[in-house]
Amino acid sequence: MTVPAEPPGDLPEAAVRRFADGAFTSGLTVPDFAACLQMGLEPVGFTQGYCVMQWQWYGMSPIGGGFGYQWGGVRGYAETFNCPHGFVSQEHRSWGQNYEQSWLEDAWASGFTTAYDRMLDEAASAGAHGIVGLVDTSAPLADMGVVEFRVQGTAVRVVDGPAPADGRPWTTYLAGQRLAKLVEAGFAPVSIAATVASVGMWANCVTQYLTEGTNSMYRAGTPGDEILQTVTAHTVARRIATERIRSQLGPDSLHGASLTTTHRDLGEGDAAIECILRGNRVRRFKDFDPMPAPRPTVRLL
Amino acid sequence: MNGPEPLGADTGADTSDPRADMRAAAAALAGQPKPAGARTTSDLSIDEELVLHSIGWEPVELVSGMSMHSVPVGVWNWGQGEIEYASAAYARSFAGAVQRLHQACTHAGGHGVVGVHVEWAVERHHIDVALVGTAVRPVGSTGLGADPVFVSDLSGRDFTLLHSAGWAPLGLAAGASFVYAPRRSVGATMKQSGQNVELTNFTEAMYAAREAAMERMQTAAIGLGGTGVVEVKVTEGPMDFAHHAVGFTAYGTVVRLLADEHRHLGARMVLPLDDPVVGFDATSLRGA
Numbered sequence: 001m002t003v004p005a006e007p008p009g010d011l012p013e014a015a016v017r018r019f020a021d022g023a024f025t026s027g028l029t030v031p032d033f034a035a036c037l038q039m040g041l042e043p044v045g046f047t048q049g050y051c052v053m054q055w056q057w058y059g060m061s062p063i064g065g066g067f068g069y070q071w072g073g074v075r076g077y078a079e080t081f082n083c084p085h086g087f088v089s090q091e092h093r094s095w096g097q098n099y100e101q102s103w104l105e106d107a108w109a110s111g112f113t114t115a116y117d118r119m120l121d122e123a124a125s126a127g128a129h130g131i132v133g134l135v136d137t138s139a140p141l142a143d144m145g146v147v148e149f150r151v152q153g154t155a156v157r158v159v160d161g162p163a164p165a166d167g168r169p170w171t172t173y174l175a176g177q178r179l180a181k182l183v184e185a186g187f188a189p190v191s192i193a194a195t196v197a198s199v200g201m202w203a204n205c206v207t208q209y210l211t212e213g214t215n216s217m218y219r220a221g222t223p224g225d226e227i228l229q230t231v232t233a234h235t236v237a238r239r240i241a242t243e244r245i246r247s248q249l250g251p252d253s254l255h256g257a258s259l260t261t262t263h264r265d266l267g268e269g270d271a272a273i274e275c276i277l278r279g280n281r282v283r284r285f286k287d288f289d290p291m292p293a294p295r296p297t298v299r300l301l
Numbered sequence: 302m303n304g305p306e307p308l309g310a311d312t313g314a315d316t317s318d319p320r321a322d323m324r325a326a327a328a329a330l331a332g333q334p335k336p337a338g339a340r341t342t343s344d345l346s347i348d349e350e351l352v353l354h355s356i357g358w359e360p361v362e363l364v365s366g367m368s369m370h371s372v373p374v375g376v377w378n379w380g381q382g383e384i385e386y387a388s389a390a391y392a393r394s395f396a397g398a399v400q401r402l403h404q405a406c407t408h409a410g411g412h413g414v415v416g417v418h419v420e421w422a423v424e425r426h427h428i429d430v431a432l433v434g435t436a437v438r439p440v441g442s443t444g445l446g447a448d449p450v451f452v453s454d455l456s457g458r459d460f461t462l463l464h465s466a467g468w469a470p471l472g473l474a475a476g477a478s479f480v481y482a483p484r485r486s487v488g489a490t491m492k493q494s495g496q497n498v499e500l501t502n503f504t505e506a507m508y509a510a511r512e513a514a515m516e517r518m519q520t521a522a523i524g525l526g527g528t529g530v531v532e533v534k535v536t537e538g539p540m541d542f543a544h545h546a547v548g549f550t551a552y553g554t555v556v557r558l559l560a561d562e563h564r565h566l567g568a569r570m571v572l573p574l575d576d577p578v579v580g581f582d583a584t585s586l587r588g589a
Contacts, residue, residue: 040320129327159320161327170330174347180319181347185354188326213374213426224386226397227369227427234367234431235401242363246342251334254342255350257363259433277363279344285329286322293355293465296568 011121019045019126026154028133032176036132039180041156044128048152049119053111055140055147056103076100077236081204081229088205093268096204098233100240101272104198111138111149112194116171119151123169128155130164133175134192136278172280173256182255186289187282190252194278197240199233203269211269230271237261237275245277254279343435345416349457353415356464359440364405364414367431368397374426377543383513384479384546390428391477391550392517394421398430399452399473406450410443411436413451415460417473419534419552425542432473453554455532463531467560471525475552476517482506482545503547507537510549518551527555 025046026033036043077100083093116136123131134153141148155169164170172189174182182189203211207229238261245254257279264272343350343360350360370390377384406414417434434454438446453460453470463470482503485493514535522530533553540548 038319039323041323158323158327161324162331164327165331165333170327178347181351183322183326184317184319185347185351188329190330210371211427213372213376224373224390224393225371226393227371231367231369231397234369235365238365238367238433242342246340249340249342251340253340254363256346257342257344259344259363259365261431279342283329283334285326288354291351291355293461294352296462296465296566297571298568300570300572 010118011125015122016125019122027135027152028154028175032133035176035180036154036156039183040159040161041130041132042159044123044126044155044157046152047119047122047126047128047131047155048150049115049117049122050151051111051114051118051149052141053107053147053149055107055145075102076105077199077240079232079236081207083205085205093203093205093208096207096229096269097202098229098236099200099202100236101198101200104274105196108138108196108198111147112136112151115149115151116192119153120168120171123155124167126155127157128169129158129161130170130172130189131155132172132179132189134171134173136192136194172282173278174280182280182282186284186286187253187255188285190281190283192278193245193248193254193281194276195241195244195248197237197244197275197277199237199240199273199275201229201233201269201271201273203229203271208269227269230269233271233273234261234263237273241275241277245279249281252281252283255282256280344433345435345457349416352461353437353457354440356461357440358437358460361411361436361438362405362409363433364402364409364411364436365431365433366398366401366403366405367429368394368401369427369429370394370397372424372426372428377425377540377546380481381483382481383509384481387423387428387479387546387548388477388513391421391423391430391479392475394428394430395473395475395477395552398432402432402434402452403450406436406452407445409436410438410445411450412438412442412446412448413453413470415453415470416456417452417454419454419473421550423479423540423548423550425540454552455554459532462566463556465564466566467558467562467564468556469559471527471555471557473552474518474521474525474527474530474555475550476514476519476521477548477550478510478513478517479540479546479548480506480510480513482547484545506547507549510547511537514549514551518553522555525555527557530555 024043026043027046028036079098081096083095131153136151138147138149140146170189171191172179173192207227210225210227257277259277261273261275266272341360342363344363345360370393372386372390376386402414414434414436417432420431422429451470452473454473455470485502518530530553533551535551537549538547540546
């Protein structure tokens with residue numbers, strides 16, 4: 001393989017040289033490696049993409065760069081929860097709000113997409129058609145306020161197969177037998193799909209009392225009530241994530257998805273809810289031929 | 302001769318050609334996508350999808366439901382008998398989450414939800430239940446089914462096994478009970494000091510919680526018209542924030558025999574001769 005005069009994208013020149021060096025690298029286990037060869041997938045190289053992002057939970061205020069909620073430019077879901085009591089005191093939370101933290105979603109998408117694109121650049125420069133066995137992680141790095149995004153996988157070439165239409169390799173979290181079964185079932189791996197939905201929550205008085213269990217003292221609702229503002233925030237976070245993924249799918253389906261939701265308790269009923277949805281975008285390329293009902297077996301060992 | 306002899310030739314009747322399939326898949330990705338077909342979202346594995354297809358079911362949409370109920374301050378530590386607020390909060394949160402999952406499934410055109418992940422937490426002042434699963438339906442069916450929507454934490458494989466044996470899942474049944482373990486009297490505490498004896502206050506509280514929770518789960522199962530509950534998961538013990546209370550929770554999938562009688566699956570016994578195969582573990586790629 002000849003080394004291009006200019007590395008594509010922002011790929012380090014050393015990486016381009018390394019991929020041109022002949023011996024392939026792979027993150028596959030031996031059984032997965034064997035399954036890939038069986039399918040006519042040749043490993044090309046173990047490709048990675050990284051992106052380290054500065055991370056501000058509360059966003060940068062557009063004025064003065066201070067530490068405050070970034071109301072300017074916020075878009076998406078917002079819902080106000082009013083106090084049913086009327087004026088009680090200055091400390092009383094007379095209103096609460098659920099709001100989509102679009103700056104966090106944008107930062108996550110920016111970090112993830114940059115790392116993902118860098119991995120794709122590496123794979124494309126090595127002449128790969130696809131990337132299998134993808135792993136992506138995001139984790140705090142070095143200090144508070146710094147998050148590292150990592151995406152890695154094994155770039156492969158389809159023996160005697162065509163290159164992807166736009167030169168961008170296809171990608172999938174699957175590898176080995178699972179990928180083989182997916183393809184045999186008539187699905188082509190298009191790409192991975194991942195998104196995050198983040199909903200912040202400023203509790204109103206009722207939510208605060210219910211979350212702290214003090215509602216009976218303040219007569220805010222019946223003890224044991226549903227904490228509706230929090231439930232709404234969770235429900236909306238999941239809905240935003242699933243709707244956004246569906247909007248990315250085009251004519252394809254999402255397979256083998258994982259939906260994880262984390263609830264960051266900020267005290268007094270306030271919270272930040274983050275929902276990450278990821279999965280494999282797959283396209284049907286042949287009619288499904290259902291297999292016969294499988295024969296049950298019992299292992300003796 | 303170059304290298305060792307190949308292992309025994311495959312004499313099976315497998316006519317699939319994985320290389321041709323992969324080339325066809327790559328060709329489909331090299332061309333323009335066809336207009337939208339039936340788009341689905343699912344958290345099932347490919348094995349589960351295939352096995353569901355083999356009995357004529359397909360995934361429709363990833364669905365979720367969540368509920369969270371408040372527990373008033375001060376109920377965990379002093380009192381007698383059952384901590385009714387906590388038991389009721391668990392029951393209401395479970396029922397609320399199931400109800401929202403039902404709505405999401407119906408909205409998606411599913412006939413039921415399989416592989417439901419049940420996440421629940423008992424906190425000092427609230428009890429949360431979140432359910433995530435894949436809505437499924439008979440292949441190609443449109444509209445709602447004749448039977449009520451079912452919710453099940455059984456995997457696609459277990460759903461297929463049940464189906465093949467003539468049974469059907471009806472829903473999730475749950476029961477929980479939180480009970481005070483009364484403090485011993487000063488006299489009893491002094492008498493038992495330094496001895497290894499049974500603390501009957503805790504044992505009795507445990508039994509009381511167990512009986513109430515299991516009975517609630519069974520009552521819920523009967524309410525759904527089921528004949529039994531499978532894959533029951535139970536937890537028991539104290540909460541880290543309430544040392545004189547014990548809790549018992551139980552949930553599982555309610556099943557009913559639909560066929561005239563149970564159909565024996567006639568499983569074939571096999572003796573695998575291979576070493577355990579190392580499965581694909583994506584996280585291992587990251588190192589330790």
